[in-house]
Every structure is written in C-alpha cells, then in structure tokens.
Amino acid sequence: MEQRPELPLPQLYAFTVLAEELHFGHAAARLGIAQPPLSQQIRRLEEKVGHPLFHREPGGITLTAAGRELLPAAQRVLTELADGLAAARAVGSGETGRLRIGFSASLALTVLPGLLHTFRERYPGVHLDIREMTTAPQLAALHDRSIDLGLLREPPDTDTELRFRTVLSEPIVAVLPSGHPLASQRTVRVAQLADSPFVLLPRAAGPQLYDRITGLCTAAGFTPRIGQHAVEWQTVCALVEAGLGVTLAPASIRRIRLKGVAFRRIGPGTARTRVAVAWRQHDRNPLVAHLLAAVSRSHHDHPTTG
Template structure:
C-alpha cells in the first residue's frame, strides 16, 4: 500500500493536538475515520506512531522521527504546487529571447527592463543575432521569442509588426548630398554601397533594395558587414553609402549624415515572432509587455 498525502496531514494533525477528538474537529472529520486512517498509516509503515491510553496520546520514537519528515514532505509538496502555479501564470521559469541589434536603438531595451521588474523570478536570457538566425532558432526551439527586422511571414511562426520606420540614406559627412534635407533614391545610382549580407535576412535585404529598383537600378555593394555600427563607420571612412532604418541615426557619429529619402513608401518593420500554437503564459506575458511598450511610443 502507498502512503497518501492525506495520511500525512492526518498524522501531523494528531501529532500537533495529541488528541484524536481535537484533531478530527480540526480536519473536519469524524473521529472513527481519523483513527482508522492513522492505523492504516501505521500498518503501511510497519510500526506504531502513537501510544494511546484512556487518558493520553503521545508519539513513539518512530512517530517523533516520522513527524519531522511528514512536515517536510507536506511543505515540499506545497512549495512544488506553488511553483507549478507560478510557472503556469508565467511568473517563473526560463524565457529565451533572440533579437536583432537594431532593436536596441528603439524602445525594446526599456521593455526588457519593464519585464524584469514585473517578473523578477523569470530567468530572462537574451541572445543578439540577425533576423535569419533568430527565425531558425525559433523554429528549432532554441529560443522562445524573437524580435526581428523585416522577417516577414514564415511557416510555423507567428510574426507580427511592432514598429514601422522609414529608411534614410547614410552618407559620409563630406558627400556632395550630405547637406540636403532630402534626396531621391535615384541620386545614389552611381554610389558604391556597404550593406548587410543577404544571408542575414532575405526580406530585410530585399526590402531596401526595392527602393532603388523602382528607379531602375540595384546598388553595387562593395563591402558587407554584420552590424550597423560597423556599416556606419565604413561609410564615415568613405568606403561607400548605405540605406538604413531611421533608428540607426541614434548611433551616427559626426563623420556621417542621415538624409531622408524623398517619396519612398517602403518602410522597415520591427517584428515580434514566436512559434504558432504557442500557449505558455511566460511567452504571452513577455509579448504583452513588448506590445504595450512599443504602443506607448507609437501613440
């Protein structure tokens, strides 16, 4: 026969009261069923837990030893139940978030802080990468949430836009067009470009390229680099020009200028992604905070 939790609760109540009648009232039981369950527990253990006389009830040596263990077991079960409830509510556990570097130039870092304060027991792990790898990591289950730049629709993933930004041209400070308030994309027809590799994200690469294709040309990319800071430094050094989401202007140093592109309708989208069918509260809670944080800035 197996010991059940109710056996332990009944035993602890009798041990606390050292009186079957009072223990029964505390447990909202009749006394005979309580006595029967204590005898069953003693039968399972193969030893007597209480010495009973007409005047008193007291613990045996085995009972005293078992009482400590019974209390510990009940406490552990209660803690485990509370932890399970907390995990079920998304208040505890491990959350792995992959993000692209340009997200750090938006409100996203602030939402990370908000989430940490609201869910201090969640182990938040952040992984910086590029859009294509974040999407692959989501699909494979290596991460739970992704923050993308122009990832777009993908099989098995829920992808939703968070923030839409215009593109700007990034020029060396001494470029002839650097003093302009705005320029046409056609003005960059003969310029060498520095840009991300297509492997970092096909849609993130093709979207800005389409701006120039509308004017009948595709930029000549003379140098690739994985990070916006590197690209801006290359522009400042005179290796070429580039096109970037407007948030990149926040890290533009004094050797480059960001200029608005006139008449361009194409915009860059910062996106939230997670696996289709995702139901865990820990993911939903993070997504809600991210949406709310970005929404306040948009409004």
C-alpha cells in the same frame, strides 16, 4: 526496480497535524474531521510502519521513537509537495518559467528595452533568455524551437508555420560619412547615391530587408555597388564613418552616436521598414501569450516612429 511509496498522503498529513497538536480533539478540528476517522487514519499508518507512532496515555499522547523519526520526513514530503504544486501552477499560468527571445541588434535601440521592462514588471518570476541574432537565424531558431519569440525586421510573407505582428514601422534613412558632399543636404534622393559604394548587411542575415534596400536603389535607376558587408549595424556605421561607403538603414540607427556619420532623410516620399514579433502559430506556452500582450500594449503606445 523503482520502489513505490507505501504511505498515502492523507495519512501522513493526519500524522503531522496530530504530532504538532498532541491532542486528538484539536487535531481533528484542525483537519475538519471527527475523531474516529482521525484515529483510523493513524491506526492504518501505524500498521504500514509496523510500530506505534504515539504513546496513548490517560494524560495525553506523545510521540514514540518511531514517530519522532518519521515526523521530519513526513513534514519534508508535504512541504516539497506543496512547493511543487505551487510551482506547477505558476508555470502553467505563465507566472514563472523561461522565455527565449531572439532580437535584431538595432531593436536594442528602440522597442526592446521598453518591452522587456513592461514584461518584467508584470512577471518578475520569469527568466528571460535574450539572444541577439539577425532575421534569418531568428526564423530558423523559431522553426527548430530553440527560441520562443523573435523581434525581427521585414518578416517574410510566405512562412505559414509562423505568425507575425507588426511592432514598429520606421523610415529608412541615408547614412553618409560626415564629409560626403551629400551630407550638407537635409534630404537625399536615393538616385544621388548611385556613384558611391555601399556598406550592407549580407543578404543571408535578413533577405527581406536586404531586398528592400536594394529595391529602393533599383527603383532609383541603379544597382548598388557593394563595397563592404558587415553583420551588425554598429559595424556598418563604423565602416561608413571610415569612408568605405554609404548605406540605407532603419532610422533607429541614428541612435548609434558616431561623430563622423551623417543621417539624412531620403526622398521624394518616405520608404519605411517594418519590425514584427514572430512566434510559432500553434504555440500554447502561456509565456508567449503574455509577451504578445506586452507587445500589444507597447504598440498601442508607440505605433510608429519617425
């Protein structure tokens, strides 16, 4: 059976102050009370302990052996309680705690570093748990509460349990081996890619982006012939460099520096892909609200990229 604490905190606090001052008048003044109530608090505490805690003598007071034994424990309890209250207030206000963020790998090349830097500057006490995952796993992780927020591409329109806020809109570009005949052009029409095999992320990794890319091909009059799949854009570009195909990708992929890869604008017009932050609709975690505020600041500074 769990043992309930016997000593009220006000009595412990009065005891520690008197033990430090060893003077009823000074201790009462420090506590902001009169001497009689202080004497009553100490007397009640001594009754619970079963032994005197102070020697009361004409020249002053000193701690008894029981008092000397109780003092460090009382000080420890009061310190731990104060620390616990401070920690609870910090977590409740979103100043500390743990925030789990999923992100698509390509966003490490664009919005993620600046966003995390902005957040860490304001909330250095928060532990950030950053997890690299594609869009579909992020959506699943948000639903099963294994992450708190996601940074993903082409959010779905039909998910009513999650909310989405656009962070970035960027063009889609053609990614070609540097020796490809079309690499000599500044702009490539999607229809010109019809005869080349494609390297794409599997649809299961991000259905909306996959459909966006294949939809551009369909609109240009052909169905892309998928030669290879790769889960990460870094791998996609490496396979393009190896001559295994071409692809259409977010413009931020240009920051993956591979000598054997050419990135070209597509035309006519400009197809774009949307990056969004995602979170559970009714999540009241203050850390989520803080990160969304940081997203808003970043979006205000850099609403789009070309």
